[in-house]
Amino acid sequence: MISFETLKQNYETVRNKVRDAAIRSGRTPEEVLLLPVTKTQSVEVLQMAYDLGMRHAGENRVQEILAKKDQLPSDLDFQLIGHLQKNKVRQIIGHVSLIHSVDSVELAQVIEKEAAKADRIVPILLEINAAEEETKFGISLDEALPVAQQIAQFPHVQIKGLMTVAPFVEDPEDNRKVFRDMHEIFIDIREKRIDNVAMSILSMGMTNDYEVAIEEGANLVRVGTGIFGPRQYNV
Secondary structure, eight states, X not given: OOOHHHHHHHHHHHXXXXXXXXXXXXXXXXXXEEEEBOXXXXXXXXXXXXXXXXXXXXESOHHHHHHHHTTSOTTOEEEEOSOOOGGGHHHHTTTOSEEEEEOOHHHHHHHHHHHHHHTOOEEEEEEEOTTOOTTSOOBOHHXXXXXXXXXXXXXXXXXXXXXXXOOOOSSGGGGHHHHHHHHHHHHHHHXXXXXTEEEEEEEOOOTTTHHHHHHTTOSXXXXXXXXXXXXXXXX
């Protein structure tokens, strides 16, 4: 398990890099949210991170969120960043503040149905496969607007923005065009002023490329290894 001092050092380093990249992009550090990716990390590690000031946690699996949530402070904000199966939607409603990974109208329909039953409005991001990788989930850049227009009709689902998982690359500069393309479609959809589409969040960038993502317009970055070190699989 990572030590408190190492975690503190890593967390401060990443926050400083986020701050500097935000300033380089002409924004204030407060305009960019650092979402620590806590998947596979133990409750003890999450508690340490909370003690260091972390108030957000990104998780990949519904079961992991449900297992951890009640053991941690109630103001720790969980967000689902991993693929969401339709049969898991009912379980996650009300347990996360944001679902990053809505990749089809069909999934949004299931969220609408379950959110209506729970009398909730569920904030989501549309997951975009910006690099068109066959192994990744997500809709294409060309589909983003029509899909947003369809999902906007669901009264219990609110689109808050877009998310992408860029290719894993050795040189972060290789993903700059991906992030730039994402920012362009993000702005295009926002300027359409579609009812029930806020377009306030652009979630892109991970440990190896989050600085470039911020420079290209990301206002939410998902960083796991950079903060917690290698993943732990004993949760």
